[in-house]
Amino acid sequence: MGWARARSADIPGPGSLLSPAAGIDPGPLLGDWVNYDRNTTGIGALAIGRRSGGIGVSVLDAGPLWPPEVGETRGFAFAGSAGEMAATGFTACFGLAGLDVLLAAYLNLRLLVVDAYTVRPGTANHFHRDHFYQP
């Protein structure tokens, strides 16, 4: 099949299951996640839920890098390859008073790694990494 591609990885391998209607299965991402580092300055705990058209990402607890009230934002799930269905990562953007945060996250053997890229006027843009597990 003559799929358009930007690199070889865009072409699903043989035997891949493609289903435009089904979409990515967010199952592996769903639930509550707790930070291993109880003294983090970033996100202390977050929750990922299934939402119409994708996932919702909520920050339940956070350190001083975040404002007191964060709430939920829409997230986007990503699979491990173009021919897989199970989610292995997600992105989400928070547009909060005074700052914008991009979360770029992935699963590694049930460890959720969340990288936060923050743009904040008056300070340097900064990067922060947290690691989460499901209790």
Place this chain on the structure above:
Amino acid sequence: MTTDGRTAPGTLPVTAAATLDLEPIVGTWHATDQHTPGVTRLELTGTDGVLVISARGADEPQPRDWGETEATCYGPDPSSDKAMAFTAEYDFGFLTILLAAYAKQGILVLDTFTSFRDGSGRSDYFTREFFHR
């Protein structure tokens, strides 16, 4: 930045990195996996305080040139003066690719989030790739 749907799942405002020293991350970065099906090379240049990315994707008979895109840079904390990470996006119409990367101990770790726009049924997918200078 938008959270309204499929147009830009991970973009942030591109801001000038005038307050961050780009030296720690500029240069030509090569994939540690010589047989990678992903990004084979990244050229990072600083122009007037703005980081510009030039990427190549694996393809046959030769890597595919993605052209240039501007990036947003990040330090390790709000008071830092040196860049150690960046985000950027490529939009090829049929797909978009969010690049999110950080440098650590001489290695550049690149996460890519690819979203298909062509109705081909392919899954949006994530990769994690490693580079050296």
